[in-house]
Amino acid sequence: MRELATLVLDAVDHKAAEAFPGLVVRKDLLRRVRSAYGVPMFVIEFLLGKYCASTDPDVIEEGLQFVRDTLRSKYVKPDERELVKARIKQQTTFEIIDQVKVRLVETHDKYWAEMANINLDYVNIEESDIRKHERSVQGGV
Structure with missing residues (x-):
C-alpha cells in the first residue's frame, strides 16, 4: 500500500513539519480516513497529528494503519452501542x-x-x- 509515496512534499511542507512537530496534518490523509469512518473531524486530526506527523512515507503508512485500527476498535457505531x-x-x-x-x-x-x-x-x-x-x-x- 505505497499510495502515500505519490504525494510530493515541497520545501514549505518540510519546513512546517520541522517547525511544528506533531501539529502538521496532511489533509489528503484526513479526507481519506474521514470518508471511511463516521468520526468527527477533530478526532481524526488528533490521531493523525499524533501518529502520522512525519515526512517519512514509511512512518506515515505505519501511523495510518494504527489510526485505522484504533478507529475500528475504539469508535462506537450506533448499532454497536449495546x-x-x-x-x-x-x-x-x-x-x-x-x-x-x-x-x-x-x-x-x-x-x-x-x-x-x-x-x-x-x-x-x-x-x-x-x-x-x-x-x-x-x-x-
Whole structure:
C-alpha cells in the first residue's frame, strides 16, 4: 500500500513539519480516513497529528494503519452501542473514543459524565480525574 509515496512534499511542507512537530496534518490523509469512518473531524486530526506527523512515507503508512485500527476498535457505531455497554459491564474497563461532558450534581456531591455515543448520562467520575482533566467540566472533551 505505497499510495502515500505519490504525494510530493515541497520545501514549505518540510519546513512546517520541522517547525511544528506533531501539529502538521496532511489533509489528503484526513479526507481519506474521514470518508471511511463516521468520526468527527477533530478526532481524526488528533490521531493523525499524533501518529502520522512525519515526512517519512514509511512512518506515515505505519501511523495510518494504527489510526485505522484504533478507529475500528475504539469508535462506537450506533448499532454497536449495546454491545459496547455489555463489554464495559463485563470487563469493568473498556477503551472507547467518545465525547465526554461532565457536570457536578451538588445534591449528590458527585461528578457525572454524559457519553453521547453509548447513550449514558450518569457515569460517575472521580474528583481526582476532574483535577487531571479540567476541560471535561468546561464543555466536554
